[in-house]
Amino acid sequence: MSAIEYQAPSFKLEDLWTDRRWRAIFVQILALAGLFAFLAYIVNNTINNLQTLGIETGYGFLNDPSSYDISQTLIDYDSRSTHGRATIVGILNTGLIALCGIITATLLGFTVGVLRLSGNWLISRMMYCYVEFTRNVPLLLQILLWYALVVHSLPRPKNALEPLSGIFLSNRGLVLPGPEFGSGSWIIFIALAVAVAGAIAFRRYAKRIQETTGKIYPVISISLSIIVVLPLLAYFAAGQPVSLNWPALSGFNFKGGLTLRPEFLALWFALTIYTASFISEIVRAGIQSVSHGQTEASYALGIRPNWTMRLVILPQALRVILPPLISQYLNLTKNSSLAIAVGYMDIVATIGGISLNQTGRALESMSIVLAIYLTFSLSISMVMNWYNKRVALVER
Amino acid sequence: MTDATQTHAPGTHPDLPPPLGNRGAIKWMRENLFSSPTNTVLTLLGIYLIYLAIPPFLDWFILNAVFDAGSRAECWERASGACWSVVIVRFDQLVYGFYPVELRWRVDLSAVLLAVALVPILFDKAPYRRGWFVFSLIYPVIAFFLLWGGLGLEPVESAKFGGIMLTVLIGVTGIVASLPLGIVLALGRRSELLVLKVISICFIEFIRGVPLITLLFVASTLLNYFLPPGTYFDLLLRVLIMVTLFSAAYIAEVVRGGLQAIPRGQFEAAMAMGLSYWKMMGLVVLPQALKISIPGIVNTFIGLYKDTTLVVIIGLLDPLGLSQSILADSKWQGLSTELYIFIAIFFFISCFSMSRYSIYLENKLHTGHKR
Amino acid sequence: MSEAAAHVMPQSQTDQVAVQMVGVHKWYGEFHVLKDINLSVDAGERIVICGPSGSGKSTLIRCINRLEEHQRGQIVVDGVELTNDVRKIDSVRREVGMVFQHFNLFPHLTVLENCTLAPIWVKKTPKVEAEEIAMTYLARVKIPEQATKFPGQLSGGQQQRVAIARSLCMNPKIMLFDEPTSALDPEMISEVLDVMVGLAESGMTMLCVTHEMGFARKVANRVIFMDGGEIIEQNNPEEFFNNPQSDRTKLFLSQILHN
Numbered sequence A: 001m002s003a004i005e006y007q008a009p010s011f012k013l014e015d016l017w018t019d020r021r022w023r024a025i026f027v028q029i030l031a032l033a034g035l036f037a038f039l040a041y042i043v044n045n046t047i048n049n050l051q052t053l054g055i056e057t058g059y060g061f062l063n064d065p066s067s068y069d070i071s072q073t074l075i076d077y078d079s080r081s082t083h084g085r086a087t088i089v090g091i092l093n094t095g096l097i098a099l100c101g102i103i104t105a106t107l108l109g110f111t112v113g114v115l116r117l118s119g120n121w122l123i124s125r126m127m128y129c130y131v132e133f134t135r136n137v138p139l140l141l142q143i144l145l146w147y148a149l150v151v152h153s154l155p156r157p158k159n160a161l162e163p164l165s166g167i168f169l170s171n172r173g174l175v176l177p178g179p180e181f182g183s184g185s186w187i188i189f190i191a192l193a194v195a196v197a198g199a200i201a202f203r204r205y206a207k208r209i210q211e212t213t214g215k216i217y218p219v220i221s222i223s224l225s226i227i228v229v230l231p232l233l234a235y236f237a238a239g240q241p242v243s244l245n246w247p248a249l250s251g252f253n254f255k256g257g258l259t260l261r262p263e264f265l266a267l268w269f270a271l272t273i274y275t276a277s278f279i280s281e282i283v284r285a286g287i288q289s290v291s292h293g294q295t296e297a298s299y300a301l302g303i304r305p306n307w308t309m310r311l312v313i314l315p316q317a318l319r320v321i322l323p324p325l326i327s328q329y330l331n332l333t334k335n336s337s338l339a340i341a342v343g344y345m346d347i348v349a350t351i352g353g354i355s356l357n358q359t360g361r362a363l364e365s366m367s368i369v370l371a372i373y374l375t376f377s378l379s380i381s382m383v384m385n386w387y388n389k390r391v392a393l394v395e396r
Numbered sequence B: 001m002t003d004a005t006q007t008h009a010p011g012t013h014p015d016l017p018p019p020l021g022n023r024g025a026i027k028w029m030r031e032n033l034f035s036s037p038t039n040t041v042l043t044l045l046g047i048y049l050i051y052l053a054i055p056p057f058l059d060w061f062i063l064n065a066v067f068d069a070g071s072r073a074e075c076w077e078r079a080s081g082a083c084w085s086v087v088i089v090r091f092d093q094l095v096y097g098f099y100p101v102e103l104r105w106r107v108d109l110s111a112v113l114l115a116v117a118l119v120p121i122l123f124d125k126a127p128y129r130r131g132w133f134v135f136s137l138i139y140p141v142i143a144f145f146l147l148w149g150g151l152g153l154e155p156v157e158s159a160k161f162g163g164i165m166l167t168v169l170i171g172v173t174g175i176v177a178s179l180p181l182g183i184v185l186a187l188g189r190r191s192e193l194l195v196l197k198v199i200s201i202c203f204i205e206f207i208r209g210v211p212l213i214t215l216l217f218v219a220s221t222l223l224n225y226f227l228p229p230g231t232y233f234d235l236l237l238r239v240l241i242m243v244t245l246f247s248a249a250y251i252a253e254v255v256r257g258g259l260q261a262i263p264r265g266q267f268e269a270a271m272a273m274g275l276s277y278w279k280m281m282g283l284v285v286l287p288q289a290l291k292i293s294i295p296g297i298v299n300t301f302i303g304l305y306k307d308t309t310l311v312v313i314i315g316l317l318d319p320l321g322l323s324q325s326i327l328a329d330s331k332w333q334g335l336s337t338e339l340y341i342f343i344a345i346f347f348f349i350s351c352f353s354m355s356r357y358s359i360y361l362e363n364k365l366h367t368g369h370k371r
Numbered sequence C: 001m002s003e004a005a006a007h008v009m010p011q012s013q014t015d016q017v018a019v020q021m022v023g024v025h026k027w028y029g030e031f032h033v034l035k036d037i038n039l040s041v042d043a044g045e046r047i048v049i050c051g052p053s054g055s056g057k058s059t060l061i062r063c064i065n066r067l068e069e070h071q072r073g074q075i076v077v078d079g080v081e082l083t084n085d086v087r088k089i090d091s092v093r094r095e096v097g098m099v100f101q102h103f104n105l106f107p108h109l110t111v112l113e114n115c116t117l118a119p120i121w122v123k124k125t126p127k128v129e130a131e132e133i134a135m136t137y138l139a140r141v142k143i144p145e146q147a148t149k150f151p152g153q154l155s156g157g158q159q160q161r162v163a164i165a166r167s168l169c170m171n172p173k174i175m176l177f178d179e180p181t182s183a184l185d186p187e188m189i190s191e192v193l194d195v196m197v198g199l200a201e202s203g204m205t206m207l208c209v210t211h212e213m214g215f216a217r218k219v220a221n222r223v224i225f226m227d228g229g230e231i232i233e234q235n236n237p238e239e240f241f242n243n244p245q246s247d248r249t250k251l252f253l254s255q256i257l258h259n
C-alpha cells in the first residue's frame, strides 16, 4: 500500500520542512532567491548612484593618456602613455617583484628549514629566532622598516657603501654593473640554449648508461658545468661582445649600471625574509613528516646519507611540501600589493591607485585589479588541485 | 679493552656512568656544536654573526639610547643610539589614538574586561566557567557601549579611535565575528545542496584569490556605490566587515580541512542514531573537526591580527598611521626606526603569545587523544 | 666464556666468524643500555635473541650495522671493525641486511623499485639486471605478481616479505631481524616465518630478535636471553627451553609460553 502512496505524493505545505527532498529544493530556491535579491539590490543602487552623481561608465578611459610617471618600468612608458599601458606596467612590476621574491624566498626558506633540523644547536636556535621574529611581525611594518633603513640610514650616493667594487649601496638604492650587449651577443644566447639542450641530452644519456651498465655520472655537476662553460667559450670566441656598464657617481646620483630602487629593495627584502620564514616551517614539517624508519631502512641498505636524502627523504617530503609551498607563493604575490605603502608601482598602485584617483573610475579600476589577481590565483589553484589528485591516485 | 673479559656474573652488572667525553658539557658540545667539520664551521660562523650583530644592536637599542629628550635634535646631540623619547612622549597617542583624554578610562576598562572575558575561553580549568562564559558572551555589547558611548555615556565617534586600541578592536572583532561565519561557510562548502555549495565556493575562492588591500580599497571606494544614495556608513565599520569576511574565508578552509579529517564512520554513526543534520554536526562532527583545526584557526587569527596594519593604507590611524603623523612633526622627524621597532615589539609579543597558546592547546589535545 | 680466546685476535678468524662483539657497552645519555656484551656469531649460524621489552635487544642488533653507535668495546663484522670510519660503515652495511618491525618500505616507490633502489645506487648494478635479481627474490618470498604495486596497497605480511626481498637483493652475508612478525596480524605471521625458515635453510647467517618460540626451536643454533642490557643466558634451543638455568629466564619463558 505504502508503495502506491509513495508513487503519487500529494504535496502538502509542511513537506517543505518535513520531507527531505522537498526541503532541499526549498532551501536551495530560497538561497538563490536571496542571492539574486541581494545582487539586484546592489546593482540597482549602483546604477542609481552613478546616475545621480552623473558618472559615466565603461573601460574607454584605458585609452586616455595617463599623465603620470612611473619610476621603474620594464617596458617603454611615459606620462603620455595610456592608462591601459600603465596597467600593463603595473602587472609587469607585480610579476617582477613576485618572481624575484619567490626565487629568493625559496632559497632562503629551504636553507633555513634544513638548518633548523641540523644537529647544530646554535644554528638551529638562531634559525628558530629568525623564524619567530619575522613571522610574528606584520609584513607591512617590515617593509616600512627596511625602507626607512635604506632611505634614512644609508649614506648619500656621494659616500655610498661599496661592499664589492662596482656595487654601490646608498639611500638611492643598490647600483650594480649592468650588462651591455654589443653586436655578436646573440652567439652567447645561442650557446646558452645549446648548453641547456646539451645538459638535458646528457641527463638522458647518463640515465640510459646507468640503466644498462650501472655506471653513475655526477649528472648535476656536469650539466651545470656545461651550462656555464659553453656560453663562456662563446663569449670569448665572439670577441667578448658583452661588456659591463660600470656605474659611476655623477653629481648627486649614479649614472650607468643597473639600479634597484629603494622601494624595490625594501619590498624584495621584506617579502623574501617574511615568506622565507613560513617556507622554512613548511620544509621542516615536510622533512619531519618522513619517519625516521625511512632513513634507517635506507642506511641499513647501505645507501649513504646524501643519497638517502635525495632518493628517499626528499621525494617523500616534497609531496608534503609542495601544496603549502605553492600557497605561500600565492601569498607572496598577493602580499606584493603592499608595494603601495612604499610607492613601488605595481597593479594596485597604478590602475588601482593613481589611475583610479585621476579618472574617478573606481568600479572599473577595482574590477580590473580584482580580475587580474583572481585569474592568477584561480589558475594556480586549479593546477594544484590537479596535481594533488594525481599524487593521491599514484600513491594511494 | 681493559674489561673485555666478563667481569661480572650474568645479570649482576652494575649501571656505570658513561665514559668521560661522553658526559656533561663536553659531550654536549661535541654532539651539538662540533660533531663534524661542517658543524664546526657552522658554529664558528654563527658565533661570528652573533658577534657582528648583537653588540652594535645592544649599543643602539639600550646602551646608547636616549629616553628623556624633548626632541630629535636633543637626542642626537646626547647620544648615538635610539631615541626612545619619541615613543615615551607620544606613548598615550600610540595607545589610544585621538580618543578624548578624559574618556580614556573607558578604553582601559574595556581592555580589562576583555582579559576577564577571555579567561574562560582560553583555559578550560577556570572556576565557575559556565557563569563566566555568559559574561564573555555579553562582553561585546558592553565593549560597544564603553567605546562608542551611549546609554548615558558620552558618545565618541570612531574617527577618534586609533593606535593599539584600534588594532586590538579590529583584531578581536574580526576574530570573534569570522569564526562563526567561517564555520557556516565550511559547512556550506561541504553541503549536499548544490546551490549552497556553489555560493560558498565562489565566495571563499573570491576572497582568497585577492589581496586584503584590494578588499579594503573596495570598502573605502566602492561601498558607497552599492548602498542606497545618501547612506552614511562609518569607515571603521566597513573595515570591520571586510576584515571579517576576509578572515572568514580562510577560517572556512581550515575548518573544511578539519571536517575532511573526520572519518565517514562518525557521520554514519551519528545518522544511525537518528540525529538530524544540525544535531549531527553540532554534537558529533564539529566538536571533533574544530579541535583538529585549532592550530590552523589560531594561525589565521595571527594573520588577521597582523593584517590589521593594512588599514593605515586607507587612512585609519592604527599605530602605523599614528607614527606617520608623529613623523610629520618636525620635532620628531626621521625617527621612523624607533617607532616601527616599538610597534614591531608590540606585535611580536601579541602574535608570539598567540602561537605559544596554540602549541599549548595542540599538546593538550594530543595527550587527550592518546588516552 | 668460550669467546675469551677469540677476542684476542678477532681479525684472524674472519673465515668463520661473522660477527664478533667484545666487551661492548652502550649508553643512551646517562642510561647504561648495553653492558659488557660478548658475542661471537659464526658464519652460517642462526641466532635467536629474546628477552623482555626494553632489555636492549634492538639496540644490540642495531649496533651491528651501526644504526646505533657503541661507546666501549669492539664490534667486528665480517672482518671489518666498526669505528667512525665512514668507509667501514658503508662496507659493513652492504654486507648486512636488516628487516624492521614496521617494514619501513619506501612508500613513494613500487615494490620493484624498493628492491632495486640499493642495488642500482649502491652496487651500481644495471637496471635490467637489478630488476631480474629483484624478481627472483620476490618470487622467493612468493609475491612476484605484486611487483608493480605500491607498498600501501599490500597487506602487512606481504609488505614484510617485500622488506625481506629488498634486503636480500643486496646479497648480504648476514641478516638482522628486529621483531619482524610482531606488527603483523596472527594469520600473516606464518607466511613471513616460512620465508625466514627458507632463508635459514639456505645457510644465511641470521640474528633474529623474535618471540616466536616455534621458529626458534626449528631453526636456531643458539638462543640468547637478554635482560637489563646483559646477555643472561645462551644455549642451544633444546637446552634453553627444556632446561633454563637462570631464574629470570625461567620467569620469562613461563610468561611467554603461557600466553
Ligand SMILES: Nc1ncnc2c1ncn2[C@@H]1O[C@H](COP(=O)(O)OP(=O)(O)O)[C@@H](O)[C@H]1O
Binding pocket: C028, C031, C033, C051, C052, C053, C054, C055, C056, C057, C058, C059, C060
Ligand atoms: N634513542 C633512544 N634514546 C634513549 N633511550 C632509548 C633509545 N632507544 C631505546 N632506548 C631505551 O633503551 C632500552 C632498550 O631499548 P631496546 O633496545 O629498543 O629494547 P628492546 O628492543 O629489547 O625492547 C629501553 O629502555 C629504551 O627505553
Ligand SMILES: [Mg+2]
Binding pocket: C057, C058, C059, C178, C179
Ligand atoms: Mg625492540
